[in-house]
Amino acid sequence: MFDEDLRLLSPNECCAMLDCGRSKFYEIVREGHLDVRQFGKCSRVTMKSLRAYIENLPPQEVKDIFMRQGSAAPAQRGRGHKREDTKEVCS
Numbered sequence: 001m002f003d004e005d006l007r008l009l010s011p012n013e014c015c016a017m018l019d020c021g022r023s024k025f026y027e028i029v030r031e032g033h034l035d036v037r038q039f040g041k042c043s044r045v046t047m048k049s050l051r052a053y054i055e056n057l058p059p060q061e062v063k064d065i066f067m068r069q070g071s072a073a074p075a076q077r078g079r080g081h082k083r084e085d086t087k088e089v090c091s
Contacts, residue, residue, distance in 0.1 A: 004018070004047055005046065005047050005048035005051070006046065006047070006048070007046070008037060008039060008044035008045070008046060008047075009044060009045045009046075009047060009050060010042070010044060011025055011043065011045070013024075014034070014045050014050060017050065017054075018050075029045075033049075033053045034049045034050060035048070035049035036051055043055070046058040
C-alpha cells in the first residue's frame with residue numbers, strides 16, 4: 001500500500017494547498033521549511049514536509065484576520081444583498 005506521506009507534490013499543488021502564490025511558496029522553500037526533492041528536471045515537495053509545515057504554523061484568531069485586512073467581517077459588509085439602485089430585467 002502506498003504511504004500518503006511519500007507522495008511528491010508539484011509547486012502548483014503546494015500553492016493550492018497553502019492558498020498562496022508561487023513567490024510566497026518559493027520564499028518558504030528558500031527559508032528551508034519544505035523538503036524539496038529533485039525528480040528529473042522537476043522539483044517536488046514531500047507531503048510529509050508540507051503537512052509538518054502546516055501543523056507548525058501558529059494559530060490565528062478570526063478577529064485578527066479581519067483586522068489585518070482593515071475591513072469588517074463578511075457578514076457586516078452586506079455580501080449577498082442586491083444593490084437598491086439596480087433594476088431587474090425580465091424577459
